[in-house]
Amino acid sequence: MKAEIITVGTELLLGQTLDTNSQLISQYLNEWGVDVTFRQTVGDNKQRLQAAFKLALSRADMVVLSGGLGPTEDDLTKEIVSQVLGISLLRDSSAIEKIRLHFEQGHRKIAENNWQQADYLEGGYPLENKEGLAVGSYWEQKGKIVVLLPGPPKECQSILEGALRSQMLERFKGQKVLYSRYIHLYGIGESEVASRLRDLIHQQSDPTIALYAKPTEVCIRLSTKASSQEEADEIFKSPAQIIQKALSQFIYAEGKSTSLAKKAMKLLQEKDLSLAVAESLTGGLMMGQLTAIPGASIVLKGGVVSYASEVKRDLLGVSKSIIDAYGVVSEQCAREMANHVRKLCRADIGIALTGVAGPSQQEGKAVGTVYIAIALAENTYVLENNFSGNRERIRQHAIHKALFELLHLLQ
Amino acid sequence: MKAEIITVGTELLLGQTLDTNSQLISQYLNEWGVDVTFRQTVGDNKQRLQAAFKLALSRADMVVLSGGLGPTEDDLTKEIVSQVLGISLLRDSSAIEKIRLHFEQGHRKIAENNWQQADYLEGGYPLENKEGLAVGSYWEQKGKIVVLLPGPPKECQSILEGALRSQMLERFKGQKVLYSRYIHLYGIGESEVASRLRDLIHQQSDPTIALYAKPTEVCIRLSTKASSQEEADEIFKSPAQIIQKALSQFIYAEGKSTSLAKKAMKLLQEKDLSLAVAESLTGGLMMGQLTAIPGASIVLKGGVVSYASEVKRDLLGVSKSIIDAYGVVSEQCAREMANHVRKLCRADIGIALTGVAGPSQQEGKAVGTVYIAIALAENTYVLENNFSGNRERIRQHAIHKALFELLHLLQ
Known part of the structure; x- marks a missing residue:
């Protein structure tokens, strides 16, 4: 089955909004075994939307449109699609009820064109929108499938995962x-x-x-x-x-959606081990990524961002003699940072990152030089790395290398 | 002038790659005063690329294609475009030299089809690619402009900002x-x-x-x-x-590209003030965002991520009596965190964030409750906030509100 995607919205053609819906719809269609052969983007313009839809309908078995289902005057998708197909729009009663409730709760008057958000294509089904007021629409006749999805990414994704997915699995039941x-x-x-x-x-x-x-x-x-x-x-x-x-x-x-951070947090949780982190060049970014994962508080006790040398000394307790002798970008400093943060936070494992993210060198060390230390109760491991790329890339490299090494040590 | 954009690549239709080039090209064209009326995406397929290009050429004054300029068999853009326009391809001598050097330096043999990366449309100009080997192409005849850009985003952007921008400014000189x-x-x-x-x-x-x-x-x-x-x-x-x-x-x-973080860092630098941060619910994310800005080390001394209560006590020195009496999600705890982190890092200003990011409530406080404290030498300000949204959104809200308040206090 060949499909074509049309995303609708002047904001896309102006480059104001990045079209993430196209990618998402492509991914789902491909997973359902449907081949996407073309994608089009048009603005909120009657003639152009009509032309795009007619063209898609002439060369694809399935046309998926996203955007233009809202209540404002420039939301034209339902009107144009029903005109081209020569069918009417029906109003979904549960969507009507939802719109009524929404405005009642907000103590706001309902403008007439809000009701059109409840419309779907006659002869088809509404697709429930759990994240918004505009229902989607699934329609199939004479070998052609037409699907209407809302433009806001959260709403589009919610229907793809929910109502449309159910419909597609039912439709292709028994097929590979x-x-x-x-x-x-x-x-x-x-x-x-x-x-x-x-x-x-x-x-x-x-x-x-x-x-x-x-x-x-x-x-x-x-x-x-x-x-x-x-x-x-x-x-x-x-x-x-x-x-x-x-x-x-x-x-x-x-697995489909995993990452080094998720994998590391899961493994630490399984082994009932806690973590503390001391970050210099990565400035909190590693902890920020770990704590983005729900349940991080079970594993991560906390840590120190020691951008300034005084903080390494005063807060982390790295001795002045080590900083004077080897500098803060050194194996020795990384080792001390990991050991101290582990003890200070009473964690099982301490990780430290110190290095040069750029744009310029530091202590005579080249941009990309990064020391990673991992302190366990019995041992402290230190690795010297030479990463390439810009500031952001070097910081990301440092974080991922540290997590990868941690996984190695734990497994 | 009406323009149409075509992005080429099967990886786009499969949803493997997010089409960021479309947005970027739209933004540049709009800045140059060119209206984008349609966008299309096609796979690496001769017939479909031909159909898409012919259609675009029939309805737009300017067609910009991105992708398919590489050396492999599925890079078809130059071949198809030259066929449809009925013109030849010429080989750019400086691009040839660049390809030769690139392979010599890598001590690799040059496969024959690498040379096609130096091709541009006869009657037009090559567009220098500073980030890769494939040159772009600008061509104009009988009221139609055709532009070819490479697919890798870095290369596409480099030509948009560089060679194409110069060409367009020259082309539209004197026009608004x-x-x-x-x-x-x-x-x-x-x-x-x-x-x-x-x-x-x-x-x-x-x-x-x-x-x-x-x-x-x-x-x-x-x-x-x-x-x-x-x-x-x-x-x-x-x-x-x-x-x-x-x-x-x-x-x-x-300004076009600014943010609360950039603005705050700039203002602190101008006023020669240093900063330290204590983060609980945001877990390092605020410091991570600040240290993403080059030159952050001048302003940010460092700070503490105190996810666990013990860390608030042991490392930050928040007294046990405060935690016992008011809890860690409290005005009092935020105040202590900000004051202590300021002193510990010997900074001019201390910022502290403590609250509930979710998914569940904590200490009887609702998800979204966040205390922000800003400690200056003379005074400490504390704000109670009730943010809505998911975990990620609440964390971002907390960071941005703290930065906004900091700006207010400094201005």
Whole structure:
């Protein structure tokens, strides 16, 4: 089945808003086994929206539109789509009720055009919007599917995950759908992964193998169309073993949405270990990423950001003689920082990061020089690193390398 | 002049890659006074790329394509565009030299199809790519402009800012271009701003007024087409005064790319004041945002992340009697944290954040309750806040409110 996506909104053409809905809709359609062949973006303009929709309808089996379902005059999607299809709009009673309640609770008068947010395409179904007032719409006739989704990303995502997903799984029941397995790697570049898996990538047609590179990590996705998770797992088995063999020292986790921070927090929680962090060049960013994960307070006791040398000395208790002899960007300083923060916060593990994020060198050390120390009760490990890239990239590298090393020590 | 953008790449249709180039190209075109009427995205597929380009050429004066300029077999853009236009490709000598050097330095053999990265459209100009090997291309004939840009965002942006910008300014010399003035507000919602500026927004056609809402702030953009910055400044003067009068207490800065963090760091640096931060619910995120700004080390001495109560007591020195009597989510605890972190780090100003980010309540305090304390030498200010939203949003609100209050105290 071929699908085409149309995102609607003048703010997109002006570049005011980044079109994240297109990517999200693409991801869901691909997961449901639907191929996306074109994407279009149009402004809030009758003629252009009509042209875009007609074109999409002429060449795709399924057209998904996002945006323009709101109550204002420039929200034209439902009107144009119903005109082109030659069908009416019906009003969803539960959406009407929701709009009424919403305005009643806000003690506000309901302007007439607010009701149009409850409209869906005749002959189809409304798609419940748990995050907003505008219902989506699913419509299918004579081999064509038309789906209307709201523009606000939270609302669009909520319908994709909820009402549309249910509808699509019901619609394609018994048919093969796409299953994927994700393997996450740290410490190796995309091209090196591609080169080590060259034979596998060239020989294999099912599952397909795709590589995704982020600034500091690579993810391998295996995908296959199957009738069940079990069937898919069987197909993934042999290539996953080959990947495991070729790249074992770089693999840190499996799963669709994971990260080094999530994996580390989970492992610490399982092992009932607590953590304290002393950050210099990363200035709180590592703790910020860890505490973004709900439940972080069980694992992370706290820590110190010691940007200034005095803070390393006064607050962390790093001795003046060490700073004078080796400098703050040194193996010795990292070691002291990790040991002290561990004791100060009464944690099982202390991690310290000190280095040069740039833009200029420090203490004669080059930009990208970073010392990472991990202090356990019995031992303290220190690593010297030379990261490349700009300030932000070096900071991210430092954090991810520290988390990767922590995982190694814990496993 | 009407423009249409085409982004090329199967990874975009699969949702593997977020299409940030479309937004960036839109922003530049709009700044140069060119209206974007449609955007399309196609995969690495000859027929579909051909159809998309022909369609764009039939309805726009200017077509900008991004992606598919690389050396591999699925990089088809130059081939298709030259076919449709019926012209040849020429090879840019300085790009050839760059490719040769690149491979020589890497001690690698040059595969034949690497040279095609030096190609540009006959009758036009190559656009220098400072971030990669594939040159862009600018071509204009019989009232149509065609621009080819590389897909990697860094390379695309580099040409937009560099070679294409020069070409466009030269091309439109003497014509009016778009100038904008940006006013940033904190502490007020988009709809309230719209309501307070209703008359201005309704009456005004030049400059145009646009509102951009981010999760915790609103930006007002005034735009006008003018022949010079001076002419534009004159046009902005009166509406800017009206905005200033209606919203003065919410305005924190002007300028295209600024933020509360940047503004606060700049002001502290100007006043030669140093800062220390104690973070509980924000877990290092505030310091992480501040230290993302180059030169932060001049202002930020450091601070403490005190997630666990013991850390508030042992490291920050908050007395046990205060924690027992009022809890850690309290005005009293925030005050102590700010005072202590200021002294511990020998800073001029101490900021402390303690509160409940969720997902569940704490010490009987509701999710969203946040105490912000700012300690100066002479005085300590404490604010109670009740933020709404999820964990991430509450954390961001807390940081931005603290920075906004700091700006108020300093100004």
